[in-house]
Amino acid sequence: MRHLGILHFGNTFPSIKKNRIRILFLTLLFPLLLVAQKKVTNQQLVWFAYHNTIRFNENWTLLSEVQERRFFNPGAQHQLVFRSTIQRKLIENWNVSAGMTYFLQSPQDPESESNLIVPELRPDIGFDNKQKLAFMTISHRYKMEARFMHDFTNDELTGGYRFSNFRFRxxxxxxxxxxRQQDTREERLTLRLKDEIMLNSGSKIVKNTFDQNRMxxxxxxxxxxDFAVEAGYLNWYQQRASGTDYYDRDIxxxxxxxxxxxxxxxHEK
Incomplete structure (x- = not known):
């Protein structure tokens, strides 16, 4: 009996080892399964923007912009953006701002047969800081938006605006x-690098707390x-409401x- 007991106990070790190997295998495979379930839609766009800055004095500034965002290959309008922000200088290199954005959203699919354009209102507040070093300037911008979407039913606008969610940027x-210009040492040509992350918050946000990242x-x-021009590349990676569908946009x-x-x-007068 003793020998049988020892024999039975000894046979359990291969089983335990196999279970551990299975658990380890599944643990390592699980993230790959999630990646396999992820659906990424690639799109190409071009953005045209006009930015206007009105400096009233050393403390107050009005910032305005208009952006036309279009798909290409195939071509179609994606978004039209109107934004206006009043900015107040605080201590040292800190500013506080409050603004409003009027946002017109066309279908996310450039081949869509729908002509519906959904308006959105986005009031926002924010802070920004700039640190000027010897060889570059570092900037930080913090912003919170409240998003109000226009109701629509069966491809037609109905009712009015309804609160959707908050977004932190x-x-x-x-x-x-x-x-730099030699005589004045003014910066004439500048390389600009930016990375922005956006997070959603609200009762309607279930699977997409992470909204998007822009590089x-x-x-x-x-x-x-008074005038400057700029050209650049933007990668816009966005999670959709499903939590498993994403947009990867080259802009x-x-x-x-x-x-x-x-x-x-x-003063000139």
């Missing part, structure tokens, strides 16, 4: 001067103190920056 930026690299050329962006200083003009 953090952007890290690096401005690296590549060329950008561009060249900014300052024509004169070419062209921007014009126009600055008006009312204080300077007043």
């Amino acid at each position: 953090y952007q890290l930026g690096l401005d690296i001067p590549l060329w 950008y690299a561009g060249l900014n050329y300052r024509i004169n103190p 070419i962006r062209f921007s014009v920056f126009h600055t008006l200083s009312l204080k300077t003009k007043k």
Whole structure:
């Protein structure tokens, strides 16, 4: 009996080892299964933007922008954006801002037969900080948006606006001067690198707390103190409401920056 007991106990070791191997195998395989279930839709877009800055004095600034965002290959409008923000200088290199965005959303599929354009209102508040070093400028931007979507039914707008969710945004930026004008030492050509992450919050957010990440690299050329042009590449990676579907968008962006200083003009008079 003793020998039989020992024999029986000894036979359990291979079983235990096999179970452990299975558990380890499944543990290592599980993330791969999740990746396999992920559906990523790749799209190509081009963005055109006009940015206007009005400086009232050293403390107050009005920032406005218009963006036309379009699919190409095939071509179709994706989004039209109007944004206006009032900015107040705080201590040292910190600013506080409050603004409103009027957002027009066309279908996410450029081949969609729908012509529905859904408006959205986005009030926001934010803080930003810039640290100027010897060889570059580091910027941090923190923003919170409240999103109000227009109701629609059967491809038609109905009713009014309804609160959707909050979105929190953090952007890290690096401005690296590549060329300075010799006589004035003004920065004329600048490499701009940015990374922004966005998180959702609200009762309707179930599987997509992570909203999106945007990585950008561009060249900014300052024509004169009032005008600058910029061209760059943006990668927009976004999780959809399902939690397993994603957009991976390659975007070419062209921007014009126009600055008006009312204080300077007043002194010139």
